[in-house]
Amino acid sequence: xxxxxxxxxxxxxxxxxxxxxxxxxxxxxxxxxxxxxxxxxxxxxxxxxxxxxxxxxxxxxxxxxxxxxxxxxxxxxxxxxxxxxxxxxxxxxxxxxxxxxxxxxxxxxxxxxxxxxxxxxxxxxxxxxxxxxxxxxxxxxxxxxxxxxxxxxxxxxxxxxxxxxxxxxxxxxxxxxxxxxxxxxxxxxxxxxxxxxxxxxxxxxxxxxxxxxxxxxxxxxxxxxxxxxxxxxxxxxxxxxxxxxxxxxxxxxxxxxxxxxxxxxxxxxxxxxxxxxxxxxxxxxxxxxxxxxxxxxxxxxxxxxxxxxxxxxxxxxxx
Amino acid sequence: xxxxxxxxxxxxxxxxxxxxxxxxxxxxxxxxxxxxxxxxxxxxxxxxxxxxxxxxxxxxxxxxxxxxxxxxxxxxxxxxxxxxxxxxxxxxxxxxxxxxxxxxxxxxxxxxxxxxxxxxxxxxxxxxxxxxxxxxxxxxxxxxxxxxxxxxxxxxxxxxxxxxxxxxxxxxxxxxxxxxxxxxxxxxxxxxxxxxxxxxxxxxxxxxxxxxxxxxxxxxxxxxxxxxxxxxxxxxxxxxxxxxxxxxxxxxxxxxxxxxxxxxxxxxxxxxxxxxxxxxxxxxxxxxxx
Numbered sequence: 001x002x003x004x005x006x007x008x009x010x011x012x013x014x015x016x017x018x019x020x021x022x023x024x025x026x027x028x029x030x031x032x033x034x035x036x037x038x039x040x041x042x043x044x045x046x047x048x049x050x051x052x053x054x055x056x057x058x059x060x061x062x063x064x065x066x067x068x069x070x071x072x073x074x075x076x077x078x079x080x081x082x083x084x085x086x087x088x089x090x091x092x093x094x095x096x097x098x099x100x101x102x103x104x105x106x107x108x109x110x111x112x113x114x115x116x117x118x119x120x121x122x123x124x125x126x127x128x129x130x131x132x133x134x135x136x137x138x139x140x141x142x143x144x145x146x147x148x149x150x151x152x153x154x155x156x157x158x159x160x161x162x163x164x165x166x167x168x169x170x171x172x173x174x175x176x177x178x179x180x181x182x183x184x185x186x187x188x189x190x191x192x193x194x195x196x197x198x199x200x201x202x203x204x205x206x207x208x209x210x211x212x213x214x215x216x217x218x219x220x221x222x223x224x225x226x227x228x229x230x231x232x233x234x235x236x237x238x239x240x241x242x243x244x245x246x247x248x249x250x251x252x253x254x255x256x257x258x259x260x261x262x263x264x265x266x267x268x269x270x271x272x273x274x275x276x277x278x279x280x281x282x283x284x285x286x287x288x289x290x291x292x293x294x295x296x297x298x299x300x301x302x303x304x305x306x307x308x309x310x311x312x313x314x315x316x317x318x319x
Numbered sequence: 320x321x322x323x324x325x326x327x328x329x330x331x332x333x334x335x336x337x338x339x340x341x342x343x344x345x346x347x348x349x350x351x352x353x354x355x356x357x358x359x360x361x362x363x364x365x366x367x368x369x370x371x372x373x374x375x376x377x378x379x380x381x382x383x384x385x386x387x388x389x390x391x392x393x394x395x396x397x398x399x400x401x402x403x404x405x406x407x408x409x410x411x412x413x414x415x416x417x418x419x420x421x422x423x424x425x426x427x428x429x430x431x432x433x434x435x436x437x438x439x440x441x442x443x444x445x446x447x448x449x450x451x452x453x454x455x456x457x458x459x460x461x462x463x464x465x466x467x468x469x470x471x472x473x474x475x476x477x478x479x480x481x482x483x484x485x486x487x488x489x490x491x492x493x494x495x496x497x498x499x500x501x502x503x504x505x506x507x508x509x510x511x512x513x514x515x516x517x518x519x520x521x522x523x524x525x526x527x528x529x530x531x532x533x534x535x536x537x538x539x540x541x542x543x544x545x546x547x548x549x550x551x552x553x554x555x556x557x558x559x560x561x562x563x564x565x566x567x568x569x570x571x572x573x574x575x576x577x578x579x580x581x582x583x584x585x586x587x588x589x590x591x592x593x594x595x596x597x598x599x600x601x602x603x604x605x606x607x608x609x
Contacts, residue, residue, distance in 0.1 A: 050415050052422075103597060105414050106357040110548055111597050117545055118590040125581075234541060238426065245419060278430030278537075285427035292419050293409035 001169060003253075008162045015151040024150050028222070030263045031157045036215045037243035037255035038164045043208035044241060045250035046171060048184025049104065049201060053112030054212055054240040056094065056119050059231030061087040061213025066135045066220045067128060076146035080217045087213020088206050095205035099198050104187070113237070120232035134227030137220055146221045153222055160218060164211055168252055171207075180204055184250065212240075235281070242284055246291050248298025257299050261287075328457040329578040330571065335463045337570020338470040339528050343543055344550035344562040345477060346521035352557025353494040353514040356414075359421040360401070362544025363428035364519055368394050368526035369535040370436060376443055376530075383443065383527050384465065390523030398519025402512040425540065432537035440536040448531055466528040473524055474563055477517075481559065490514055494557065549593040555603030564604070 011031075018024050040054050061083035068074040068082055098111045123129040130136075141147050148156060171177040179200045182190035191197050220226060230236070239262070244250075247258025265287065266280035273279045295302030347361050368390055375386045401424065409420050450461045481487035492500040493510045501507050533539075550569050554561025569589055576588035596603065 050418065052418075097594065098597070101599070106418060107597060109418060110357065110552070111594060114545060114548075114590050114593050114597075118587055118594070121587050121590070125587075238422070276434055278433035281430040282427050282434065285423040285425075285430065288423035288426075289405065289409060289420050292416050292423070296416060 004162065004165050004169065008158065011158055011161075012155070015154050021150050024154055026263065026267060028150075028154055028157055030259055031154075031161045032215070032218065032222075033239065033243055033259035033263055034256045035157065035161050035164055035218075036212065036240045037247070037259050038161075038168055039208050039211035039215060040240045041244040041249060041255045042168060042171065042211065043204045045244050045254070046168070046177060046184065047180040047201060047204035048250075049204065050109050050241070051112040051205075051208075051237070052109040052241065053094075053114070053116030053237050054208075055232045055234070055236035056112065056116040057087040057091050057209035057212035058216045058219075058236055058240070059116070059119060059123070059226075059228075060090045061216025062220050062226050062231045063123065063129055063135065063216070064213075065217040066137055066226060070135065070137060071128070075144065076221065077144070080146065080214060083213045083217035084210040085213070087216065088210035090213075091205045091209025092202065094209075095202050099201045099205075113234075116232050116234070116237055120228045123232060124228040129228070132228065134225055134230075137224040139224065156221075157218060160214065165252065167207070167211070172252060176200070176203065181250075238284075242288055244298075246287060246298060248300030248302075251298070251300050254298050254300045261299065324457075326575070326578060329574040331454070331457045331459060332463065333571040333574030334567055335459065335467040335570070336532075336574065337567035338467045338474075338563075339525055339566075340543075340546055340550055340570055341563045341566020342470045342473060342521055342525040342528070344547040344554070344566050345474065345559060346518035346525075347547045348551045348554065348557055348559060348562040349477075349521075350515055350518040351551060352559075353490055354402070354511050356406070356417045356421070357548075358515075358518075359418065359544065360424040360428065361421075361518075361522070361547060362540030362542070363425040363432075364394065364397065364401075364540075365522045365526055365529075365543055366432060366535065366537065366540035367397075367428055368523050369530050369533075369539060370432060371523075372527045372530045373441055373443065373535055376445075383445070383531055384469070387469070387524050387527045390527055391520040392523070394523035394526075395516040395520040397516075399512045399516035401519070402515035403508070406515075407508060407511060425544075429537050429540060436537065438537060440534050442534045443531055445531060460532065462531040466532060469524070469528055473521070477521070478559060480517075486513070545593075546589065549589055549596075552593060552596050552603055558603065561603060 011027075014027055015024060018027065036054075036058065039057075040051065043054075044050050064086035065076075065079040065083040068079045069076060074082070094112060094115050098108050103111055124132045139147065141149075143152075146156070171180065179190070179195050182193065182195050183197055183200060187197055216231070219230075243258035243262050244255040245258065246261055247256065248254030262284060265283050269280040269283050291298065291302075297304075343361070343365060347358060350356065350358050350361075371390055371393065372383050372386050375381045375389075376383050405424065406417060406420055409416070448460070448462055451458045452461050452464055481490065489500070489505050489510055490513075492503070492505060493507050493514075497507050500510070546569060550562055550565035552565075553568060554563070554565030569592070572588050572592060573586060577586075580588070
């Protein structure tokens with residue numbers, strides 16, 4: 001709690017010192033990545049259900065928010081809420097069909113991947129999504145339209161970022177979090193101890209996908225555009241799961257660390273190669289292999305282990 | 320009347336595509352059956368093999384069908400190395416770790432291809448590609464017929480290897496009971512790597528058969544990997560014959576679905592099947608067996 005508040009206050013001061021729009025944009029991108037990573041972390045990290053298609057929830061939120069604003073004239077704040085609802089409904093559906101039949105591990109990963117693909121293909125065919133040419137949001141500056149200046153967007157995503165971290169912290173410190181952890185560590189044991197595994201997995205995917213849906217809404221407000229690939233592409237799902245895994249899945253700060261590392265690596269890769277397409281994803285791929293190989297608990301876990309060893313050693317020799 | 324002819328045509332095309340899909344899926348199902356891992360890099364390895372064939376044809380002037388044995392050998396070593404030095408090493412036997420590593424490998428390959436060969440879609444230009452054969456009820460390009468026949472032949476060959484050779488016996492032993500296999504003196508890690516090699520070698524052949532009827536770009540792997548997963552799940556993970564049946568079925572659904580719903584929605588039909596099967600009958604239509 002203290003650490004999150006400190007982090008939030010420090011970040012809130014950033015626009016006062018950072019004048020460059022590019023740098024502020026980078027901050028927004030990192031916070032946004034961390035936000036999405038945290039959404040994946042609720043289901044994948046806390047509850048141990050690896051989703052390979054989180055883009056499904058993100059994309060449904062993104063499309064529903066744009067469509068409701070553009071075609072139905074809904075006010076933006078209401079669209080934000082409905083993005084959460086739309087994401088959650090999609091999540092519940094995916095969760096119901098897969099958890100109902102006890103799909104887990106690789107099977108669950110495959111089902112989520114396939115769902116995102118189906119949505120991507122459908123969105124590129126049907127007309128109400130704008131098909132392949134995508135969907136635009138007209139510019140209407142003003143807080144009632146949730147459209148801001150650059151620093152305004154920074155505070156917008158900062159608020160979302162802080163809220164999701166408070167949410168994760170609250171889950172971790174509650175009985176709900178304990179049940180999630182029990183399911184993650186050993187489903188059979190959790191079930192034997194009386195945890196209703198299906199129900200709590202549904203709760204996990206509900207929260208996770210609602211959060212992802214709101215992330216989709218933010219994307220729409222910030223970039224004013226989407227197409228099937230931006231919304232449902234495999235790259236979105238991969239980024240959402242890489243950040244928490246690189247940082248440390250199931251930890252509160254892992255997704256932040258992962259998002260920072262990925263974004264900085266992408267930025268470095270871009271400036272080193274002059275923006276060659278695909279280069280940063282090559283880096284991501286290599287990074288994930290190395291981290292799974294050498295730090296299976298992510299950067300946070302990997303750094304914590306030697307630290308814990310160092311602290312333990314004196315007592316060991318004393319004893 | 321005319322539409323019936325087109326329907327018949329799409330049935331035949333579907334079955335012919337299906338045989339090649341089955342070849343891709345056979346590699347995947349073999350790997351799953353023996354190593355019990357889901358190889359996300361499968362599609363990307365196919366993409367790499369397709370580029371290999373493409374450059375062999377355009378730069379060296381070799382006929383795509385002549386490249387089959389060479390591509391199979393090359394891909395065998397690629398798969399062997401991938402298992403021995405990357406997956407086996409880093410996976411540490413944890414399911415999700417292996418998923419992530421194969422995913423990482425896929426991301427690296429896809430984007431390396433994008434980096435090296437750009438995102439352009441490339442197609443072969445060969446003089447016999449336009450030749451069609453009249454089967455009496457449908458006109459089929461000769462390239463599809465070659466692909467169908469060769470895929471079926473490779474299928475039979477693979478089946479014989481698994482059922483009739485000592486190596487196949489070792490593989491089946493490892494698939495059933497890795498510990499027991501180790502006890503009777505089978506080098507399990509070696510069999511794992513060899514299985515991965517053979518599964519990947521299937522892709523070398525599939526690439527050479529696919530390229531004359533398809534195209535290649537860095538994302539092509541994604542098209543086939545989900546298709547292959549569908550087939551593998553449909554035909555029961557680890558079941559070779561199931562992969563053949565599943566492949567033909569998926570090819571059929573795709574082309575007949577495309578006939579009724581339009582090209583892009585035909586693909587959606589495949590994924591709907593995929594999800595239905597995964598949720599209602601995750602063991603697939605058959606029972607798992609290598």
